[in-house]
């Protein structure tokens with residue numbers, strides 16, 4: 001059966017010192033509060049902090065380490081880049097791929113993302129693969145065909161075994177960092193659609209077992225309502241993951 005996950009994407013925020021303080025607050029709060037047994041927490045800090053933050057996390061505990069990106073090649077002359085194998089060597093378990101900011105600002109397309117997915121899986125890591133429509137696409141009533149194409153071109157080339165490692169994140173671009181959240185009905189409608197697409201591309205069991213996260217201005221106030229939807233299995237959290245109290249409230253929203 002699928003897991004519930006709350007993942008915090010810090011993006012390019014926080015100094016190392018701020019990051020360590022935040023992690024220690026989160027770990028204390030998560031230890032203090034009774035966490036639902038079926039929730040996994042992922043922290044995705046900036047790459048330079050991964051190793052030290054990983055060391056603060058208890059092995060086998062509820063908090064896991066995630067990276068925000070990786071290069072598609074295993075190693076070589078790619079100045080400034082970080083490989084999936086290197087991430088694995090410092091204790092990373094999850095890698096966010098296909099975030100709309102990377103698609104937009106770094107021109108990451110389906111072809112490149114397919115290569116990155118393969119690299120992440122080959123290194124034994126789990127991708128959190130993001131898809132989501134723009135406001136223009138939603139207003140043109142083309143959301144479902146747009147998302148179907150993103151899934152088809154970006155993700156469904158994976159084998160059954162590979163796909164079993166994937167977490168999908170639905171992140172409507174119009175809701176990211178804007179304070180505009182999708183309503184729980186809008187999120188549920190899309191998540192159910194994604195699950196249906198997975199069932200068609202793979203099978204019903206794969207669809208049932210896939211964790212599908214919602215991302216886009218999720219916060220301590222709206223998380224409970226979003227997570228109560230049958231096909232919403234948690235959240236990919238940006239802004240609210242930078243405040244320990246808010247993030248912990250979200251974790252407790254199951």
Ligand code: PEP
Nearest residue numbers: 176177215216217238239
């Ligand atoms: C994100 O960037 O993945 C995200 C969901 O950001 P925010 O929560 O700030 O909208």
